[in-house]
Amino acid sequence: MYAWPASEVPALPGSGRDLSIHDTATGRRTTLTPGPVARIYVCGITPYDATHMGHAATYNAFDLVQRVWLDTKRQVHYVQNVTDVDDPLLERAQEKGDDWTALAERETALFREDMTALRMLPPRHYIGAVEAIPGIVPLVERLRDLGAAYELEGDIYFSVESDPAFGSVSRLDAEAMRLLSAERGGDPERPGKKNPLDPMLWMAAREGEPSWDGGSLGRGRPGWHIECVAIALDHLGMGFDVQGGGSDLAFPHHEMGASHAQVLTGERPFAKTYVHAGMVALDGEKMSKSKGNLVFVSALRRDGVDPAAIRLALLAHHYRSDWEWTDGVLREAEERLGRWRAAVSRPDGPSADALVEEIREALADDLDSPAALAAVDRWAAAQTSTGGTDEGAPGLVSRAVDALLGVAL
Ligand code: 5CA
Ligand code: ZN
Numbered sequence: 001m002y003a004w005p006a007s008e009v010p011a012l013p014g015s016g017r018d019l020s021i022h023d024t025a026t027g028r029r030t031t032l033t034p035g036p037v038a039r040i041y042v043c044g045i046t047p048y049d050a051t052h053m054g055h056a057a058t059y060n061a062f063d064l065v066q067r068v069w070l071d072t073k074r075q076v077h078y079v080q081n082v083t084d085v086d087d088p089l090l091e092r093a094q095e096k097g098d099d100w101t102a103l104a105e106r107e108t109a110l111f112r113e114d115m116t117a118l119r120m121l122p123p124r125h126y127i128g129a130v131e132a133i134p135g136i137v138p139l140v141e142r143l144r145d146l147g148a149a150y151e152l153e154g155d156i157y158f159s160v161e162s163d164p165a166f167g168s169v170s171r172l173d174a175e176a177m178r179l180l181s182a183e184r185g186g187d188p189e190r191p192g193k194k195n196p197l198d199p200m201l202w203m204a205a206r207e208g209e210p211s212w213d214g215g216s217l218g219r220g221r222p223g224w225h226i227e228c229v230a231i232a233l234d235h236l237g238m239g240f241d242v243q244g245g246g247s248d249l250a251f252p253h254h255e256m257g258a259s260h261a262q263v264l265t266g267e268r269p270f271a272k273t274y275v276h277a278g279m280v281a282l283d284g285e286k287m288s289k290s291k292g293n294l295v296f297v298s299a300l301r302r303d304g305v306d307p308a309a310i311r312l313a314l315l316a317h318h319y320r321s322d323w324e325w326t327d328g329v330l331r332e333a334e335e336r337l338g339r340w341r342a343a344v345s346r347p348d349g350p351s352a353d354a355l356v357e358e359i360r361e362a363l364a365d366d367l368d369s370p371a372a373l374a375a376v377d378r379w380a381a382a383q384t385s386t387g388g389t390d391e392g393a394p395g396l397v398s399r400a401v402d403a404l405l406g407v408a409l
Contacts, residue, residue, distance in 0.1 A: 003126035016071025017364035039240035047107035054280035061319035154204030163259035170251035225256035243271035343380035350388030
């Protein structure tokens with residue numbers, strides 16, 4: 001699948017800093033030290049509705065990770081998937097009397113436009129679940145040959161007990177896992193499973209639903225977790241630097257993915273670090289397609305909201321916090337954008353060398369974007385109150401804000 005166009009990332013003077021970030025699997029901070037090519041997998045959308053502010057906030061966090069790496073002169077190998085066949089997509093298409101492929105294509109196209117408008121860096125490989133099926137089938141066959149998968153009425157399940165390290169991503173107890181499994185796409189109540197948590201790897205063809213040739217597995221379609229494992233192993237290999245997503249993916253999705261990959265390869269870990277963004281809410285509840293309490297990026301853009309203001313609204317919150325979208329959040333971001341644009345439109349200003357270091361330091365400190373914004377606010381306030389004589393300063397601020405925060409002034 002094609003991704004979206006990259007906006008240019010200006011080079012900055014001096015050198016960037018290594019990123020210290022919270023790792024879900026250890027519950028502690030870790031300093032990431034990737035090689036010259038940093039490898040990151042970020043879980044993509046299930047395209048049955050438009051990009052909402054929750055999605056945008058999560059993708060913003062991982063865009064910052066990449067911008068920090070680029071600032072250290074590393075290359076970034078970024079992979080993202082599109083879950084373009086899954087229960088929620090098929091259900092939504094059915095409800096709307098729409099063709100599921102047309103719905104997925106339309107919403108994926110809108111997502112690309114939203115990501116482009118928000119200046120999110122595109123993945124090098126943008127891969128749909130459907131196009132990954134030929135790579136998924138042999139992985140499920142191998143898991144079965146290894147004794148890590150079993151059949152139940154034609155469906156194939158992964159046995160969580162086959163991975164001695166199962167549980168090491170989310171570190172949850174059995175009861176918490178059971179509750180989350182039921183909530184997030186699992187089927188712990190289905191009779192006949194070896195362990196209620198066992199996730200489906202391959203679902204046998206159902207009447208009226210799309211299915212593909214699964215070789216020795218029979219016709220069917222892939223489970224959710226094996227989709228991301230197949231794509232990540234194909235394009236990044238084991239031991240890549242970061243797997244990212246919202247906090248609702250830590251269990252079961254990232255836990256199961258890690259176990260699939262570890263059993264398949266006999267190696268650990270799948271990802272060196274697991275990073276999760278907080279949940280954005282609206283009216284007190286997590287913004288979600290299933291609840292329908294959504295603010296869409298595309299709807300704001302249609303209303304004439306500047307995408308740079310949307311991006312500043314996201315950056316005003318720490319990526320790990322759960323926060324609430326309100327009109328006030330957007331208004332504050334629009335005001336800040338106005339102040340920053342006025343400050344950089346002057347021919348000179350206070351020196352910005354220290355500011356660049358402050359933004360770098362804030363982002364390297366577990367992506368503290370609110371601290372980075374506060375630093376730019378202080379420079380803009382100094383520009384307004386006293387000004388300065390440094391002719392390079394406004395340009396340097398524009399480039400730093402663009403390169404490190406993805407905001408075009
Ligand atoms: N296709 C799968 C991942 S393989 C999926 O979870 N798709 S999604 O469309 O439901 O979500 C896409 C990304 O947005 C995920 O990382 C998810 O954790 C994140 N996300 C969803 N809702 C919110 C929210 N309210 N706040 C923050 N992030 C969210
Ligand atoms: Zn995923």
